[in-house]
Amino acid sequence: MARRTALSKLTPARLQHLKPPVSGIVELRDKLARGLSLRVFASGRARWSFRYRPKNGGARRRIGLGEYPSVGLAAARQRADRLRGIVSGGGDPQGELHVEREAPTLAKLIDRYLAEAVRPKKKPRTVALYTHYLRNAIGPRIRTKKAHEVTVADVERLHRRLGAAGKRVTANRAVVALSGVYTFAVRRRMIEEMPNPARGVEKFREEKRERYLSTEELSRLGQTLRLGETKGLPWPSVPSSKHDRKPQNRKTLLGPHVAAAFRLLLFTGCRLREILELRWSEVDFERGLLLLPDSKTGRKTVVLNAPALQVLVDIPRIRGCEFVILGDDPKKPRADLHKPWDLVRHHSGLDGVRLHDLRHTHASVGAGAGLGLPIIGKLLGHKHADTTARYAHLGDDPLRRASDRIGSEIAAALGERLSANDELGTVIVAPMIEKQASATEISSVAAAHRREKARR
Secondary structure (H helix, E strand, O other), rough: OOOOEEEOOHHHHHHOOOOOOOEEEEEEEOOOOOOEEEEEEEEOOEEEEEOOOOOOOOOEEEEEEEEOOOOOOOHHHHHHHHHHHHHHHHOOOHHHHHHHHHHHHHHHHHHHHHHHHOOOOOOOHHHHHHHHHHHHHOHHHHHHOEEEHHHHHHHHHHHHHHOOOOHHHHHHHHHHHHHHHHHHHHHHOOOOOOOOOOOOOOOOOOOOOOOOOOHHHHHHHHHHHHHHOOOOOEEOOOOOOOOOHHHHHEEEEOOOHHHHHHHHOOOHHOOOOHHHHHHHHEOOOOOOOOEEEEEOOOOEEEEEOOHHHHHHOOOOOOOOOOHHHHHHHOOOOOOOOHHHHHHHHHHHOOOOOOOHHHHHHHHHHHHHOOOOHHHHHHOOOOOOOHHHHHHHHHOOOHHHHHHHHHHHHHHHHOOOOHHHHHHHHHHHHHHHHHHHHHHHHHHHHHHHHHHHHOOO
């Protein structure tokens, strides 16, 4: 493209009579402001620019100052003078603009973090959680910003918004995950070292959910499972419709694999995915063990009690299916148990009880029987003792015995007369005896189930 350059003293009067070239570009350089020029295009547009050579060397660079006449001559000279001072001080305005334009957005950092730090090292369900926290919980308003422009105030605003929507746990996890993104980006030198905007945000208080089934609740659950296996469970009552099935047909029959999964969760204390993804090759009937190659805490051995072994013996094995709990696809593990569990807990009157609470119930029975937290932790596969410590209050630990003794001394000093049945120790230990009975109840449920199957 042809270009004609002229060095002259630009004046407002001369600029008013500018005519665009027939073709190419005419560049008029200003004598009074070194580096300032006006480029006139054949289309009639005219644009101010400032040319300079960086102080540390390199090719000449050009930076735009705006279009004429929106930016007049005086304003263009002021902008050129300011940039000339920056260059004299060792700055590189165009280079800084280029760096700013090329700076990664938070969304780009998140993609790199998930691809390089999460997917290769975490389990699939953990990857799904990280992806949810970083792509869904963190809205586009923050993710589209340049990563270095995200502030603590932005993160706190996000945290408050999620908390106000009733997602306090998600809010806390999203902030922790975002902090990991910035730590990763600085370590990989994707961004310059900077204060982590997600660090120091005050988290919402989280209440750990501890729900254990009582003996009476376990009895109701056992009755529901047996009813579901034989006659089927009625659907929850819903407004009638002319297209609804007849009442006698509005029932769901629990398959043997579904009922077995619920029992195994109770008898073994395993996590849901450990049961749903259990393979027959991992069941050692001879030694009574489950040899799990990969659990949440790594390789894990689960000791099978007699009821759990009997459940595994009774499960019908399907040729060509390697998984113990049969799913829709024999080559894949069952996805979940949420729908049948919703029906079971509704019929049992266990509203609000989660599948994970069956694992808590298994541990609570052990704690109530005085088995000791280290033993319970080993059975459940806990990696840290602090995780098992949540069941300490269910057992007859030294703190409880000390409290009993203090109470007895105070009662004696007060002159209170306590019968043998009303002694403080007996009153406090009584719930623990009830807890021990729940273990027998679990075994009786399995025995009754076997008798009913044999009768059929």
